[in-house]
Amino acid sequence: MPKKNLEVSLISIPDNLLDVIYTACRTCYSPDGAIEIYTNITDDKEKKLSLIKKVISSGHYSTIEHIQLTFAINNISRAATHQLVRHRHASFSQKSQRYVKEKGDFDFIVPPAIEANSELYKKFTEQMEKTAQLYAELVSKGIKSEDARSILPNATASSLVVSLNLRELIHLANLRLCTRAQLEIRMAVKKMCALVEEIEPWLSEHLVPKCERLGYCDEDNSCGRMKTKNG
Numbered sequence: 001m002p003k004k005n006l007e008v009s010l011i012s013i014p015d016n017l018l019d020v021i022y023t024a025c026r027t028c029y030s031p032d033g034a035i036e037i038y039t040n041i042t043d044d045k046e047k048k049l050s051l052i053k054k055v056i057s058s059g060h061y062s063t064i065e066h067i068q069l070t071f072a073i074n075n076i077s078r079a080a081t082h083q084l085v086r087h088r089h090a091s092f093s094q095k096s097q098r099y100v101k102e103k104g105d106f107d108f109i110v111p112p113a114i115e116a117n118s119e120l121y122k123k124f125t126e127q128m129e130k131t132a133q134l135y136a137e138l139v140s141k142g143i144k145s146e147d148a149r150s151i152l153p154n155a156t157a158s159s160l161v162v163s164l165n166l167r168e169l170i171h172l173a174n175l176r177l178c179t180r181a182q183l184e185i186r187m188a189v190k191k192m193c194a195l196v197e198e199i200e201p202w203l204s205e206h207l208v209p210k211c212e213r214l215g216y217c218d219e220d221n222s223c224g225r226m227k228t229k230n231g
């Protein structure tokens with residue numbers, strides 16, 4: 001069955017996110033010990049943010065690696081999750097195609113460009129139905145799901161839990177919010193960032209495509225949003 005709504009939920013973010021980053025920042029520059037810095041931390045949010053912004057903008061990124069974020073994602077294609085799992089500093093737990101047998105008519109994601117064309121959409125969904133029938137036949141004839149899955153397409157819907165630190169989320173955003181990234185992963189990362197920004201709005205200036213961080217586009221094939229490296 002075609003699955004329409006990519007769902008992203010932020011299932012874990014530290015309550016004391018600012019305090020942890022602030023402690024990490026101050027520990028680098030203060031004669032006090034890290035424990036004393038954390039124990040006697042200021043209530044002044046602006047003061048904390050001011051130091052944190054200064055430290056991040058000077059590229060001292062280890063301070064934000066202490067913040068671990070976890071997302072749960074539903075209705076995302078294996079094509080998109082394959083791109084997501086290329087990010088090596090993130091941790092993943094994904095629905096297994098070995099342990100979980102697909103149902104008769106398995107769930108799949110239709111790219112919006114195909115959905116918008118009624119003729120192609122019909123052909124696409126018919127192809128999925130045929131694939132589902134062959135998958136069911138393979139399984140019914142004793143083929144293990146770990147082998148039967150070879151027939152399943154990149155469009156197969158998946159579900160996963162992703163954990164990553166704040167530095168890696170910023171890196172992910174820089175790469176995958178770029179218009180050169182594929183639409184589905186761009187939408188997934190956009191939702192991840194929006195959920196974090198709801199809680200920590202000050203992060204919105206970092207959760208941007210790389211051109212906004214660099215001040216120019218370094219892609220060969222620029223979308224034109226920003227000037228390229230060579231003007």
Ligand SMILES: Cc1cc2nc3c(=O)[nH]c(=O)nc-3n(C[C@H](O)[C@H](O)[C@H](O)COP(=O)(O)OP(=O)(O)OC[C@H]3O[C@@H](n4cnc5c(N)ncnc54)[C@H](O)[C@@H]3O)c2cc1C
Nearest residue numbers: 083086087088089090168171172175176178179180181182
């Ligand atoms: C628009 C777009 C198109 C792409 N097209 C292709 C493609 O055609 N084919 C393809 O195979 N991939 C492609 N990719 C994937 C890309 O090559 C990266 O594998 C993916 O984006 C992960 O990025 P990363 O390695 O920077 O990040 P992460 O794995 O998240 O790592 C973060 C950073 O840590 C450092 N790092 C991590 N591991 C190492 C290491 N082993 N050695 C040194 N430094 C390390 C690097 O500085 C890296 O930038 C594409 C990505 C994008 C965004």
